[in-house]
Amino acid sequence: MKPQHYFGLVFLTAFVFSQSVTSQIAGTKHDFSGRSWAPAENRMCGVCHTTHNAKNEPSAPLWNHQSTAVVAYTLYNSPTFDTQGGLTITNPSASSKLCLSCHDGTVALENFGNITTGTNYIPAESRIGGVSGNDMSKEHPISFEYTDALATADGGLRAPTTTNSGLGGSIADDMLFASKMECASCHDVHNKYNVPHLLKMSNVNSQLCLTCHRK
Ligand code: HEC
Ligand code: HEC
Ligand code: HEC
Ligand code: HEC
Structure with a gap:
């Protein structure tokens, strides 16, 4: 395949992919385009992703949202939780940490890009991690190896x-x-x-x- 054809294919694939992501997300609670706290321009993807100057969060491509303020969460434990026998449960990591950047309620929803002074937080019914946002002990365990x-x-x-x-x-x-x-x-x-x-x-x-x- 000639190089220009190859590039054309890559662009076409990227375009089709983003179109299908858009139609899936549209109308869901993650469609922020109509939210009063989101700027008027299309923020369907931009609250979470950016094309330039991304935050240093390796678990999501081109991440744009301010990271959670919690440093150490109270982790899940129970007498029958087998991972305690050898495998370890860690502080929420990878993409879960990205979810918690909004869902633990410690960072304002509109704190993305260069904005750090937002005032809108996740509503109580969608909040994970208790009142102070750092208690994962009452949630299904995450961030441990399931082998x-x-x-x-x-x-x-x-x-x-x-x-x-x-x-x-x-x-x-x-x-x-x-x-x-x-x-x-x-x-x-x-x-x-x-x-x-x-x-x-x-x-x-x-x-x-x-x-x-x-x-
Ligand atoms: C609420 C936050 C959020 C929104 C809004 C969002 N994404 Fe994502 N995206 C994520 C997270 C988190 C990941 C990391 C992997 C995962 O959990 O699926 C991700 C991963 C991706 C990936 C790479 C992994 C994959 O699924 O192929 C692409 C590409 C992507 N998003 C594109 C988009 C596009 C395009 C839009 C807008 C139409 C969009 N995203 C909107 C949070 C978001
Ligand atoms: C993708 C796989 C997966 C799905 C889906 C899943 N779980 Fe789990 N769950 C696990 C694993 C792995 C553990 C850790 C078990 C252990 O190490 O003791 C676990 C742990 C638990 C525990 C704690 C067990 C203990 O001994 O402390 C409960 C309760 C539980 N899950 C309930 C549920 C319920 C209810 C659902 C459906 C809403 C669900 N799980 C869906 C994989 C899953
Ligand atoms: C940019 C902030 C943001 C990020 C990042 C984010 N969410 Fe959300 N999420 C929201 C908002 C806002 C709502 C709507 C809350 C409401 O209105 O109650 C929501 C709603 C939800 C809902 C409820 C959907 C429904 O229809 O009831 C689920 C489930 C959810 N998010 C899971 C996730 C997961 C999993 C991740 C990470 C992979 C994630 N979110 C990342 C902001 C975010
Ligand atoms: C083991 C499966 C499982 C895991 C892991 C999980 N969830 Fe859920 N989540 C569910 C199910 C099932 C529901 C549907 C409503 C219910 O049963 O409470 C739900 C509902 C939600 C809701 C909607 C609140 C509501 O009551 O309608 C949000 C927000 C949410 N989850 C966010 C998250 C976030 C953030 C994480 C990671 C910290 C996470 N979930 C991990 C299974 C899971």
Whole structure:
């Protein structure tokens, strides 16, 4: 293929991709274009992403939103939580940290790009992490490795590398990030699957839970 054809294909693919992301996100709670706190120009993507001068958050491409103010969260723990036996649960990492930049309520929604003085925060019903935003002990655990070895040790979990997620590949392919559970294991920030609550699949009859849990 001639180089110019190759570049044409790349641009076309990027265009088609962004068009499809737009149509999926449009009308969802992550469509900020009509929010009073978002500037009038199209902010469908810009509250979260930028093309230039991105924030140094490696887990999302070209990240534009101010990072969470929380340094150390209270982490999930329970007597039966098997990862405590060997694997470790860490402070929310990767893309979960990006979700929490809005959802723990410590940073204003419109603090993106160069704005640092916003006054609009996530409404209480969409807030994660309790009143001060740093308590992850009452949320489904995230930011720990979910491996086949954990599934064997637990006995009530399906093996992630060999279990079909129902989304096209295995649980590990479709729901884990560098083998870890994150907010985006259950949610799709861009509403790719068009399921309520921006979920990756419906949770009618606990279908989502039973993808990983065998109870
Ligand atoms: C509410 C915040 C938010 C909005 C709005 C948003 N994104 Fe994203 N985007 C993310 C996060 C977080 C990730 C990291 C990976 C993940 O969780 O899917 C991501 C990942 C991506 C990726 C790379 C991974 C992939 O899914 O292929 C692309 C490309 C992307 N976004 C494009 C867009 C475009 C185009 C728009 C606007 C139509 C948009 N995003 C709107 C938060 C957002
Ligand atoms: C730029 C800020 C921002 C980021 C980053 C962000 N969100 Fe949101 N999210 C919002 C706002 C604002 C709402 C709407 C809140 C409301 O009106 O109650 C929302 C709503 C939601 C909802 C509820 C959807 C519904 O239809 O009920 C879910 C689920 C959600 N976000 C998950 C995520 C996840 C997962 C991530 C990271 C992958 C993320 N969000 C990143 C701002 C953000
Ligand atoms: C194990 C799956 C799972 C994980 C991990 C997860 N969620 Fe959810 N989330 C759900 C389900 C299912 C719902 C649907 C409503 C419910 O059951 O509360 C939901 C609802 C929500 C809502 C809407 C609030 C409401 O009650 O309608 C927000 C916002 C949200 N999640 C954000 C997040 C964020 C941010 C993270 C990471 C810190 C996260 N979720 C991690 C499964 C998950
Ligand atoms: C993508 C996979 C996945 C999905 C989807 C999922 N979970 Fe989990 N869940 C896990 C893993 C892995 C653990 C860690 C288990 C352990 O190490 O003990 C866990 C832990 C838990 C725990 C704590 C267990 C303990 O011993 O402390 C509960 C309760 C739970 N999940 C309920 C749910 C519910 C309810 C849903 C559906 C809304 C759900 N999970 C969806 C993977 C998942």
